[in-house]
Amino acid sequence: MNTEDVLNEFRDAGALREGHFVLSSGLHSPVFLQKNLVFMDGARCERLCKALAEKIVATVGPVDAAISPAVGGIIPGYETAKHLNVRSMYVEREGGEFKLRRGFSVEPGEKIVMVEDIVTTGLSSRECIAAIQKAGGHVVAAACIVDRSGGKVDVGVPLIALASMEVPAYPADALPPELAALPVEDPGSRRLSK
Numbered sequence: 001m002n003t004e005d006v007l008n009e010f011r012d013a014g015a016l017r018e019g020h021f022v023l024s025s026g027l028h029s030p031v032f033l034q035k036n037l038v039f040m041d042g043a044r045c046e047r048l049c050k051a052l053a054e055k056i057v058a059t060v061g062p063v064d065a066a067i068s069p070a071v072g073g074i075i076p077g078y079e080t081a082k083h084l085n086v087r088s089m090y091v092e093r094e095g096g097e098f099k100l101r102r103g104f105s106v107e108p109g110e111k112i113v114m115v116e117d118i119v120t121t122g123l124s125s126r127e128c129i130a131a132i133q134k135a136g137g138h139v140v141a142a143a144c145i146v147d148r149s150g151g152k153v154d155v156g157v158p159l160i161a162l163a164s165m166e167v168p169a170y171p172a173d174a175l176p177p178e179l180a181a182l183p184v185e186d187p188g189s190r191r192l193s194k
Ligand SMILES: O=P(O)(O)OC[C@H]1O[C@H](OP(=O)(O)OP(=O)(O)O)[C@H](O)[C@@H]1O
Pocket: 023, 024, 025, 069, 070, 071, 072, 073, 116, 117, 118, 119, 120, 121, 122, 123, 124, 125, 187, 188, 189, 190
């Protein structure tokens, strides 16, 4: 499955949104990938995550577990882990910091793939990887459905992206006038009150 195939899945799901969005990083963008509309369709989610699992195995070989950052990473992490035939876990924020909770744990040195939905700046991925390492896991790779940086971000481990594209994103004080003129949507969970 190549980038165009993946974007067609987003288009067909009505998940390739245009407007004015504030992203998890605080950057503003005219494009938002509303991945929940993709993952709500089991067959679509399976097509994407099966392809991602195959790419992970082809790149780094077998792994012991997949761990994702909540909320967006949970469904693709679970589905990708299913095709890797490994257990699926997630980290979630406690006092702002990602942690393994709910009885999830890793054995020291276990080979972990961090599975993310969308990568923009890589901040969520790096935070998730740090949490896995703190818990004792060896993160052999990061994987995502879409890398919006077009391969530019560095998450500290190899990043395996099913689709890679460069999407414009701007700091709040440097918005192009046509973007500034549109009302802002803040669809992610990072700024939700706890
Ligand atoms: O590479 P980054 O700049 O970190 O951006 C990508 C992250 O942003 C979104 O999560 P968000 O924090 O919006 O919450 P969600 O997972 O609940 O959608 C998305 O799920 C990624 O985790």
